[in-house]
Amino acid sequence: MSPVTSHSPPGQSPLRTVQVLGGGNAGSSAHVRSLTAGLVARGVRVTVCAPVEADRAYDFTGTGAEHVHVPRSSDPGAVAALRDACKDADLVHAHGLHASFRAALALSGRRTPLVVTWHDRAHAEGARAHLLRLLERRVVKAATVVLGTSSDLVDRARRTGARDARLAAVALPGPTAAEEPEDPDRPSPKIRAELGATGRPLLMAVGSLDRHRGYGTLLDATRAWRLLDPVPLVVIAGEGPLRTVLQRRIEDEGLPVRLIGRRDDVRALLAAADLALLPSSWESRSVLAQEALHARVPLVATRVGGIPELVGDAAELVPYGDAEALADAVTGLLGDPERRELLTEKGVRQAATWPTEDETVAQVLSVYDELTQHRPLV
Known part of the structure; x- marks a missing residue:
């Protein structure tokens, strides 16, 4: 990732965001790790709310972010912990349906902007499928902006009632040392x-x-x-x-x-x-x-x-x-x-046509700027 300077204008306190991740599949967890690293490098204060095992696997704190353990469940204790973590946030960004639902509950009664990224579509049948549709409607109603990682997800969000749904730039994060092939030019x-x-x-x-x-x-x-x-x-x-x-x-x-x-x-x-x-x-x-x-x-x-x-x-x-x-x-x-x-x-x-990690961070920051442009000066 290219070197960057502080994102906040002179006289304004650093933007403080909270990234909310549930259990998280590998793709969304790696995206949050990459996004967090890019935001911190640009002078944004980031708190990642996720289960402790997610921080162990993706090392959010290693990027310079703060990590707050919030379990996967939507019970009152988990929501209260998330609400406390978000109390001074300028903006909250939740990833995935269940994390977004918890974030919506935690921000209930507050004016904190909520950005939601849908990385995938939840799969279920019968009564559970009906419950997921209810969760989707609750989330898009609470979200200020919904970002979808594909056009069909953006269309789904709009059909569900999103007031502002956009296509997200999501880069494929680079490999870790454990994932790097011995020789990418020939089969091992x-x-x-x-x-x-x-x-x-x-x-x-x-x-x-x-x-x-x-x-x-x-x-x-x-x-x-x-x-x-x-x-x-x-x-x-x-x-x-x-x-x-x-x-x-x-x-x-x-x-x-x-x-x-x-x-x-x-x-x-x-x-x-x-x-x-x-x-x-x-x-x-x-x-x-x-x-x-x-x-x-x-x-x-x-x-x-x-x-x-x-x-x-x-x-x-x-x-x-x-x-x-x-x-x-x-x-x-x-x-x-x-x-x-x-x-x-x-x-x-x-x-080569897919967005880079820098382009992904830049797009997200442009959304954040749009939603927090009236932050007070220090």
Whole structure:
């Protein structure tokens, strides 16, 4: 990140913001860490309200921010702790639906501007889906500005009643030392050997083992790949409630798939892969899609949510839930090295159009300035 000077004008106290993060998925947590670092570097005082385990994982205090432990729950104790942390804030910025709901409760009766970033869409069915819609309406009613990480999220916020919804610039944060591939220009033989993919194509999928990730369709598609020689290996990194169900299918049907659990070296795993797979029912600004294009790994993804907007023509896009289309796309790419090379070149060009971390911080600061322009002088 480029060096910067103090953001506050002469005679005015430093802007004080509170960033509110719930449990936080990896993408939103990394975004808050990157945003916090950029804000602190520009002279903004930042307090991050998040569970203590989030600070351990993302080291918000290491950026120069203050960390206040606020648990995930919306019980009165958690809301009271958040309300106390926000009492002197010029502006509060909440990330994700549940964190935003807690922030709205904490700011009830105050005039503190509330910025909300929707990084993703909550997935639920039945009564829980109805509850989530109620939470969304409550949040957009309380928010001064809603930032959506994809156009469809912005449209959703507007349909839900947001008075001001805008497309957010969200950069893919740089890798940590643990995530950096040994050699980004070639697959790692060590990782391929560890995964059991020596001498065969390696297809990589990453994400929680939840229903909306489309892993059932992915397992269906692998039946077609068993006819290839050599047989590709599908590796899925992630944990979730469907692990037992998926593992049973893999074993009962003899599918060429490995579940390897949660990993902290996703970038290195992707760099070792021949293809990246994203079979989800919905995605916003998918971290996996961005990391695959950055790593020059061809991507096969579903044509859903923010994916087409994010990747353009730099990936093979298929309908969600269509195992045959997914199988055909993968088989076609594995048999066409020129097409794979073309996709990697397009991926590099597409990634160059995405916002940088500096641009992300600059956009957020412009929103903050707009909402706090009448702050008193010291």
